[in-house]
Amino acid sequence: MRKKRYILTFPAKSGDKALSYHLVKDYDIRINILKAEVRPGKTGSLVLELKGTSENLKKGIAWLEENNVSCEPLNKKIHWNEQKCINCGNCTAVCFSGALKMDSNWELSFNSEKCIVCELCVPACPLNLFEIDFRE
Template structure:
């Protein structure tokens, strides 16, 4: 099973090797897709975890027990579909193919599981319809 999540680390947890513990203790393959971690500040990691479902569940419980908030990617990334004009700017900027426009309806489709929170859609969208909750929104 593969699961993509955003980890939010409190200030007191950014100096501990919790990601390493996921690998060592729970035998979870961890692919870090995006990281914003600094000692003494709240940090975030976008990771993809791969293991059997029970191990992933145990790993998430371990993170929660250590003060880390684990959120599905889909809960942190959104856009205002009702205002979208389907111009395609965001889809052309999205190299992970989380945003696509295809026949027959030519409407924007968003797959949050493919998103890597690169924030290129924030810059590309002329109407500023995208919202990505990551630790440092000013960095986009």
């Protein structure tokens, strides 16, 4: 099983539910929706983590592209320089995915599984402690 993240952009007439249904039913791909911007009658976008065999992921992506859904692999990651953090909390205000949170001791915690690499935390940190990592 492989896990890969993609940014999907789909035309107004394809619903995100129909896309998810086909990926699960026809290609046995498990889907974790990290971010969804879907408005009725408008172009939509999703950030998804897909889990499946390499072959099924390839077939599922090919099926999406045949159905006019653009699929861009999300190969970036956010690197947090934890040692230098002063726990000011600024970055949590811009992290809508919930990847950055203050814990019960008022210390910052970073859950990379929830990160959608929106990059909003990069300019939000006064100490420049976030960097984009392009290595897979």
